[in-house]
Amino acid sequence: MHRHAYWALAIVMLLFLAPAQAHHGWVGGETIEIEGTITQVRLGNPHGEVQLDVDGETWTVEVGQPWRNERAGLEEGDLAEGVELRVSGEHARERVLKAEQLWIGEEHYVLYPGRI
Numbered sequence: 001m002h003r004h005a006y007w008a009l010a011i012v013m014l015l016f017l018a019p020a021q022a023h024h025g026w027v028g029g030e031t032i033e034i035e036g037t038i039t040q041v042r043l044g045n046p047h048g049e050v051q052l053d054v055d056g057e058t059w060t061v062e063v064g065q066p067w068r069n070e071r072a073g074l075e076e077g078d079l080a081e082g083v084e085l086r087v088s089g090e091h092a093r094e095r096v097l098k099a100e101q102l103w104i105g106e107e108h109y110v111l112y113p114g115r116i
Contacts, residue, residue, distance in 0.1 A: 031088065031089065032088070032091045032097065033088040035054065035084070036055070036059065036085065037052065037082065037083070038081055038082065038085055039053050041079055041080060043079065045066065046065065048062070048063040048064065049062055049063070050063060050085070058095065060095065061085075061087050061089075061102075063079065063102070063111060064099070068112075072110055073109050078104055085103070087101075087102045087103075088116075089101070090115075
């Protein structure tokens with residue numbers, strides 16, 4: 001009986017951990033840089049997202065958690081609709097970028113220092 005309970009517990013743990021890893025994990029994609037205008041902003045946990053118009057295509061840029069953005073030096077209003085943004089990060093999937101660093105004008109913000 002104990003053996004069956006062990007395997008059942010292992011399967012349940014895997015079922016709960018797999019989605020978290022898939023969503024929050026870095027997939028090892030190519031590092032790219034894009035530039036465009038912010039058209040929509042949703043900041044908060046588990047991470048913020050901005051929609052970026054890049055030459056007529058909408059990209060989703062995942063930025064950091066609120067504490068990470070603040071630690072990088074971003075202030076309220078920096079990531080707002082109409083702001084021109086240059087972003088470097090991991091190309092996670094079609095038109096989705098996990099931001100590692102970004103530039104607003106001449107200001108440089110590093111969200112994940114260990115990844116650049």
